[in-house]
Amino acid sequence: MESSSSSESLTTFRNVIAAENEAEIYDRIKILENLQYYNIPPQNTPGDYAALVRENFDSAINVPHFIKIYDLEYFDLQVLERKGLVQDKLSDLMLSEENLSQILDKSPYSNIRKEAYHFLEDKLKPVGDPRHAFQRHLLEGSLRFYIADLTAQGKRSTIYQDFLTYFQDSD
Secondary structure (H helix, E strand, C coil): CCCCHHHHHHHHHHHCCCCCHHHHHHHHHHHHHHHHHHHHCCCCCCCHHHHHHHHHHCEEECCHHHHHHHHHHHHHHHHHHHHHHHHHHHHHHHHCCCCCHHHHHEEEECHHHHHHHHHHHHHHHHHHHCCHHHHHHHHHHHHHHHHHHHHHHHHHHHHHHHHHHHCCCCC
């Protein structure tokens, strides 16, 4: 059972020390929701993701537990932001293809952004279990690599070429 001093300590910590950090997370969630990515965040009703994060913060039983929850929520938010950025880059590159109409005619898909989401989720599936620190590191590294590759190489990037093949493949 939680002691009253532990509860007071957690309340003080959240109100005095962690308040700015919590506010930053909620601000970033609001920005993420307004970017209109496909299924990012997966809670599609505005405010649902922030409410879920708030519930998780409120479930903390002491300061170390709160810090652990905060770290995981912060990581999850960064992953969503990076997934959204990759989704944007893949979609923008596809939309800038000179032969876009032929690509769309050949493709079994019609929603580029939706397929960018599914493509990325499939790519990240092998490293997508954030319960383990090593896999979190791999997930973060993969997303950083994809962003850097897309930024530096554009349509010549490996990830974009893979996406283009995926988008046109009917299998």
